[in-house]
Every structure is written in structure tokens, then in C-alpha cells.
Amino acid sequence: MIVPRAAILSIGDELVLGTTLDTNGRTVSEALREAGLDVVEHRTVRDDRAAIAAAMRDLAASCDVLVSTGGLGPTDDDLTRDALNDLCDGGAPMVEDPQSRADLEAWFAGRGRAMAAINLRQAMRPRGARAIRNPGGTAPGLAATIGACRAWCLPGPPREMVPMFESDVLPAARPAGAPALAKCTVGTYGMGESSLAQRLGARMARDREPAVGTTASGSVVSIQVVARGPDAPRRAAEEAQACASIAAPYAFGTDGASLASALLDECRARRRTVTVAESCTGGLIGGMLTAVAGSSDCFPGGWITYSNALKTSEVGVAPEVLARHGAVSAETVAAMAAGACARAGATLGIAVSGIAGPGGAVEGKPVGTVWIAVHDASTGETRARRFEFPGPRDVVRDRAAKAALQLARWTLRGEDAPLIWERA
Template identity: 50%
Template sequence: MVHATAAIVSQGDEIVLGQTLDTNSRALAGRLMDLGIVPVEHVSLPDDEAAIAACFARLSSSVDLILCTGGLGPTADDLTRAALARAMGRPLVEDARSLERIRAWFAGRGREMPEINRVQAMLPEGAAAIDNDHGTAPGIAARLGRADVFCLPGPPAELRPMVERFVAPVLRPPAGRTVRTGVVHTIGLGESDLASRLKNSPRGDLMERTRMPLVGTTASGGVVSARVRYEGPEPAERAGAIVAGLVAHVRDLAGAYAFASEGAPHESLPAAVIEALRRRGETLVVAESCTAGLLGSMIGDVPGASVVFLGGVITYHNRLKVELAGVEAGVLEGSGGARPPGAVSGACAEAMASGARARCGAGWALSVTGIAGPGGAVEGKPVGTVYIGIAGPTGVIAGGVSSRRFAMGGDRRAVREWSARSALGMLWLALVGEPAARMLRQVDEVG
């Protein structure tokens, strides 16, 4: 049996309703691609035995491999076991070895196995149990139609070791077919802009669907990525070289907006910025209003950030903009009847950045101030209006400080996340020598 195609099934009301993010499907798809097995379908199903059984039956006639996650717990809404048995036309039977392992798992923690967990030792007649060394739910391996079926528990800490130890070693990708992938991440470019660059490449239309490798684009939270996939007869080393060469070309097309490619040690935008600062021996601080610490959190999520990240200030209230960031009161309140720029302005963003940089003794500073919504809009400044300031060496930033106005879309969360990433994008462009490069959602001042 050759596993040329696969389907990934994620089971659970919480996934269908969006209450839980399905990270398992992404991890499984990536692992299959590494092995040369192409996932052709992803399915999310509710806790409905009939629907799950019908899905198993349908997929078993169209793919060679089915990987199912979730629904193997001990409660009434864990229905994968029963659904698979229904699809196979077999009864559920108790697996004595699995039952003993579950009892031992509880005994090892000084507890007696609750009777409710006994159901986890049940599996369809003719199926085999897959050991779970990190939890109480054994997996299930079975044959259904033309497909090999592997049902695995949902918690990633249980699923991933089981895949590596028991599933991956028995998979049989097609001989003579290699699959290799690559990706280039960009910030500040729109998806249509990046697509235009790819279509008008000196090598021809890279997005033409008859080409190999295939190239496509995806967008998420301000980051637009070009994804490269080779699938063909070339040996793994040659296929990898083909993908690497095309990734390098795509990165050249994206120019300064490209901040990372797959396999790079610093693949995320915050990590790429931190590494660039580290190489320059420079430091960074932040001053945040509407993002309320989100920018600093993104930076602090990167291991080793403390090498360059000194910290920052959250100046949500105007008083703290004055006291902590050094913004002059006249910027916020005006004097002599003159209308001030206000807290949501380029003047305020620049004062926050330059003040934070000077007071914290950093090489660079980023600031964010804006209207995240849903309220707070004023004439000329609708919800989503955000100003981002950057202060740095005068040899890079003319005058040592500058700002940009952005029109962010979406709800409050989206505005804040886009603002934080755009701030990092501004710093990235400055660090690679393009501080004036125009960015996605950047708008010009009116009047």
C-alpha cells in the first residue's frame, strides 16, 4: 500500500465553533509533506457520531491515508472510537493491554483509574491500539476501504510523539516522488503587490499554475508570504536546491520587504528585527498607547530578546505621555487657543519615540498611538487611525525621528495587532537601509 494522498480530520465542537485553534492539522500537513505525502483535504467535524462515520466512509474511497485527531477522551462527546467502528461495520471491543496501560498511568500518579476512563481502552474489532506514553488515550490504527486510518488524541503533547514513534515510520510515500517546500515572509507589501512582482519576474510568471515549482501567496496579520512547493521525480538534494534557488529569487523580487525565509534561524518578524539589531550592536525601547504593551510583548516572546530589548513604557493616559515619554503638554492640549495636534498625531508619536529613546538610553525607539475602537473617533481621525513613530541614528532616520499615519482595518484586536507588526516593519525597513519605503495601509496626511 502506497500513501500518495492523505486527508486530515479534526474532530470536536470546539474546533468547528472556533473556540479552539486547530494547530494539529498544520503540524500534520507539514510532516506529511516532509515525507512526500500530499494532503488533499482538511475536514473539521462536530461531536456527531453519524457525521464522523460518514466522513470516514467517504474519505476511505478517495485517499490512501486518513489522520484523525481528537475525540478519544473518556466523556460522552468523545465519539471517534464509535464512529470509526460504525464506518467499519465492526463492534467496539476492549483492548486488555490498553486498559492495563491506562490503569498504570493513573497508578504512577498515585491515583486509581476512574471507571469513566475504561472506555478509552475500547477500539473497533480488527483495529490495533497505538501506545500513548503521555496521556490516557491510546490511538487507533485500522484499515477502511482503500485507506489506512490513524486516530490520535487531540492534545499536541500527546499527538506529536505518537506520530513520530508509531505513525511516520509505517507510512509509505510513493517511490520516485519528492516534495520540498519553501517560503518567503514579507512585511509592508500588499498581497496583490507581491503577486504582481512574482507574475512579472524576469523568469516569467512564477504564479502560473502549470509551472513547477508552484508559487502562491498567503496573507495573515500584515505578513504576506510567498510559498514555494516542488513535487516531482528529482532526488531530495536536487529538489531542495531547486526550491532554495527559487526562494532566493523571490526574496530578491520582494526586496527590503522580505524579512525571512523558511528554515532561517530567525523566521518571525520580531526575531528578524532582534537579530538585525544584535548584529549592529544596537538596542531598542518602545512607547505604547493604543497597543498597550502588545508591541513589547511580541518582542519579548523571542528567546534572547534581552540582548537588545531594554523595555518600554505604556502611556495610555495623556498624563503619562508627558511624565514618562516626555511629550510636551502643548502637543496634547495646545495653548493660546491654538488647536493642538493631539494624542493621535504624528507630532505625538514622534515625541513619544524620541522621548523614550533619550530617557531610556537606547539606540532605537518605536512608538504607537491611535484609535483602536470601537469608540474614540474624531473628525478627520476615524477608528483605525494610527500613528507610528521611530527614533534612531540620524544617519538612518533623517533628523533622528519620523512618523507615519496608517489606516488600520478590522476590530479592536486587529487594529492593535496590525499596529504592532507595522511598527516592527518600520524598524525592519530602517535597519535594512530603506527607512522611507512605503508600507501597506500607510496613508498621507489630509490638509
């Protein structure tokens, strides 16, 4: 089977000038690749009719499929329609598409607004092109051929583009007989990407089937498994399971699981509840837990004890502990975790206190020093661990919050391992 070649063209001054970050290229590219196409190039050009037409001509000459996004609005700087018309109809007058016009009129009528005359431009199409309906906005897409290349022009806003791409482009662009493809992702936290790669070893060899790769984002290192061919979903899931075992206990879940959702799942399975007392993370752990819909059945809430006064009055850290050991100490976080647990009536307590920077470093406690404690009310045990997280303030805080969730998860599961950035 010949694998069709695809290219992606993003159109817009704001993209070329760097005002807006293009994410459509990535979305379309991933989906086309999964459908079995070979994506060879992205290009981004300005709202310039000649530049758009030149890029389309150039890409169409070397590819079988071309997907463009942007430039289909109603204003003078929306020129994708005209550029496509230059290429596939020699710039001849365009025709009004009745369905597009009806959709536009219905769109404005449904919002109780009068349609401006310029919006009628959006109902125009090259004679050789087909209009694609846009349920989420005013700009219809266009489908046409440029030489031997099939081209689709879609609007720029992702929430309009994605449904049109999925319903119209993807089914048509998918090569007949392309092997089925299935993906599975395993999230891990607490080991470096190179250590993980070392553990996975030969599984990551190029051209292995299923393919295994790693990516890192927000300090979470993910294992990506892609299987192709017969029985792909089962083989992808099995390979992901094998990778997760290899990455244990750092692997926290597959496909869309977050550290927070993984912890909440462990709580739910064990009929446990979890609370937090956050100092340097200042609400981030609570924010991560409550980002998960349905978290309320395991998370009653918690405390942002940023000041020493609140650490004492709210979660019962003795003033002598603060005076003797400081707010960033094993003793303080242990007291915070146990105190929050008791006060919330929860069975698991998480506490964090540290120096997120850029200021605040003291002798023996550089910026990035964070103590994290987990208190298990079912055993009465509390364990505090010290970290030195590298990075600026926001990275230190994010890493600390995620480390706390991972340690709490391990406590429930009876697992343990050294976490990267942990200091004895």
C-alpha cells in the same frame, strides 16, 4: 508512481456543533501532503457510532489512507473504537491490549491517582487492530485496515495526536519513492497580497517547480515556496531567496521569523538597542518584542504612555506640543521616540500614537489615523509617518505595531519604501 489518496475524519460533537474549532484536520493534511499523498477530503461527524462507521466506510472506499482524530476517550460518548470494530471486525467483542493496559496503569500511578474502571475501555482494541502508544495521555491510538485502506485512529487533543501522528502514521503512510519535498516561507509586511503577486509574476504560475504561492494572516503576507525532487532543500532556499529579493524591502525574514525577531536580529548585528513609547498600541510592540526569547539583550524595556500626563512626565513631550498639535501628531510621536530613547539609554526609539477606535475620531483624523516615529540616536534623526489603518480596534492596533517594527527595521538597514495604508 501512483500518488496515494488520503482522507481525514474528525470526530466529536463539539466540532460538528461549532463549539470547538478543529485544527487537527489542517495539521494532518499539511503533513500528509508534504509526505507526498494527495489529500482529497476532510469530514467531521458527531460522536455517533453509526455516523462514524458510515464515514469511515465511505472514505475508506475511495482512499488509500484514512486518519481519524477524536473519540478515543474513556466515556460513553467516545465511540471511535466501537465504530472501527464494527467495520474491521464485524462488531465482535474487542480484546484487551496488554501494553495499553500497562501504559494506562503507569500513567495513573505516575500521577498518584487511582485509575477509574471506565479507563479500562481505553485498553480495548478490535482483534484485527494494533494499538499505538500515547506518551502524552491515556488514549492509545488504533491502526487497522478497512478493505484496502489503511486507517489510523488518533486521540483528539493536538498535543497527544501530533507526536503519535509523526512517529507512527507519517513514516508508514509516506509512499515509497515519493519525491523529497522542502518548504520555505518568506514573511513580508507592508504591501498588499495582490501587489506582491504582481511582483512575483510568472514565478507563481501553477505547476511551476519550485511552486510559489502567497497567503495572508494577521496582515503579514507570506510567500510559500515548495520544491520537490532531487536537491529540494537547496532549490527551495534559493527560490525563497530570490522571492525575498523581489519583495524587498518588505520581506523581513524566512521560516518562523517575526517582524520583532527580524528587528532584534538587525539590532544584534549592529550592537544597537531599541526602546518603545506606546500610546494607542498600549504595550503590543513591547509584547511582540518580548515574545522573542533572548530579546533582553537588545530591548531594555519601554513606556506605555497612554495618557498625555505620562507622555510629558515619562518621555518628555512638552505640554505645548501636546496642546498645539495634539497627541496624534508628527510632533508628539517624534518627541516620544527621542525622549524614550534618551531616557532608556537606547540607540533606537519607536513611538506610536493614534486613534484605534471605535470612538475618538476628530476633524481630519478619522478612526485608524496613527502616527509612527522612529528616532535613530546614532544620527540624531527622527522620522514620523502618518497612517490610516482600516479595520476594527484590534486590527488597527496590530497593524500599527507591525508597521512600527518594519519602519524601525528599515531605519537600521537604511531601506525605505511606501507602506500600504500610509498617507502623505
